[in-house]
Each structure stands twice: as C-alpha cells, then as structure tokens.
Amino acid sequence: MKTPRLPIALQQAVMRSLRHLLQLACEKLALLFAEPALVYQQRGTAAGTAWLEKWEIHLNPVLLLENQQAFIDEVVPHELARLLVWKVFGHVPPHGKEWKWMMQEVLGVPARRIHQFEIDSVRARTFPYRCGCQQHHLTLRRHNCVLRGESEYRCVRCKSLLKPGDYSPS
Incomplete structure (x- = not known):
C-alpha cells in the first residue's frame, strides 16, 4: 500500500498538539525537553510508536487520515508520554505506572494502551497455518521465511510446528 500524502493542515494540527503537550510537560x-521529530511512516495496524533513543514519534498516516481528531487526542499524547517517561525514569515497562502517571497527571489524557480505530484499511494479508490445537495467521514476511526455509514457527500453546493450511480438528 502506498503511503498517503497528508494535508499540510493536518500535519500542522498534529504539530500544534505535540508542542502544546510538550509545553505542558515542561x-x-x-524540566526542558527537546521537540521530538515526527515521522509519518508507521505501517501496519499500529497507530504510532515512540523511538526512544532517536527521540522520534512515528505515526501511521493511513490511520491518522481516517481518525484525525481522535488520533491527535489519543495517539500523539500516548507516544509523547512514552518518550517523556524514558527521559525521566529510564527503562521501565512501556505502559506501566510511570506511563499512566505521565498520561493522566502530566498530560491530562486518559491512559489507554491500545487504540480503537477500525483497521481494515491497514490490515496485512495473512496466511493460514495450523498446529495440533488451533489455526494461526502468519504475516507475509513470516510466510515467506517459512517458504524459503529460513524459519519455522511453533504454537505457544501446544508447542507443535506450524504447517501451512487450514486447521481441522482431529
């Protein structure tokens, strides 16, 4: 899928939100924090990710276009909080008590770990695999690794090797 071009006004709204939240935190x-870089190249079903060492926030342009205000209200503070927690507390659980505190008390935003956006437009094609107990869906990348003999995957539940094909209980 080709990355969509984001309207300048939308990028500016995201930046305004980021700067407002950053000022609030400061x-x-x-404390003083540098402005993190915004990168609109997040792919897949993740709305965003915080790149701690690079001090960057990667945002999914497709989900941003489809959920503009909710994205600005939820995803931007979520990822900024991840960066701020890393600077203030160091390496701690990504959505632990420090992150919840940063979201609620510092940024004034409800602390939700996952978004509720419709993801059909960004869902990757998957391939059916089976084990002894259930059906699995491997991504194109993992499927290709299996085909090339580079990797094999096991079920975390029954520990049996995943095999291509639909699951049919015995």
Whole structure:
C-alpha cells in the first residue's frame, strides 16, 4: 500500500498538539525537553510508536487520515508520554505506572494502551497455518521465511510446528 500524502493542515494540527503537550510537560515537570521529530511512516495496524533513543514519534498516516481528531487526542499524547517517561525514569515497562502517571497527571489524557480505530484499511494479508490445537495467521514476511526455509514457527500453546493450511480438528 502506498503511503498517503497528508494535508499540510493536518500535519500542522498534529504539530500544534505535540508542542502544546510538550509545553505542558515542561511546565508540570519543571524540566526542558527537546521537540521530538515526527515521522509519518508507521505501517501496519499500529497507530504510532515512540523511538526512544532517536527521540522520534512515528505515526501511521493511513490511520491518522481516517481518525484525525481522535488520533491527535489519543495517539500523539500516548507516544509523547512514552518518550517523556524514558527521559525521566529510564527503562521501565512501556505502559506501566510511570506511563499512566505521565498520561493522566502530566498530560491530562486518559491512559489507554491500545487504540480503537477500525483497521481494515491497514490490515496485512495473512496466511493460514495450523498446529495440533488451533489455526494461526502468519504475516507475509513470516510466510515467506517459512517458504524459503529460513524459519519455522511453533504454537505457544501446544508447542507443535506450524504447517501451512487450514486447521481441522482431529
């Protein structure tokens, strides 16, 4: 899928939100933080990711276009909080008590770990595989690794090797 071109006004709205939240954090924490880079290249079903060491926020342009205000209200603070927590507390669980505190008390946003956006437009094609107990769906990348003999995958439940094909209980 080709990455859509985002309207300048939408990119500016995202940046305004980021700057507002960053200023709020600087004031409430009495610390200075550099402005993180925004990268609109997140793919798949993730709305965004925080790249801690690079001090970047990667955003999914497809989901942003489809869920503009909700994305700005939820995803931008979520990923900024991840960066801020890393700077203030170091390596801690990604959505632990520090992140919840940062979201709610510092940024004033409800702490939700996952988005509720419709993802049909970004869902990757999957391939059916089976084990002894259930059906699995492997991504194109993992499917190709199996075909090339580079990887094999096991079910975490029954530990048997995944085989291509639909599941049919014995």
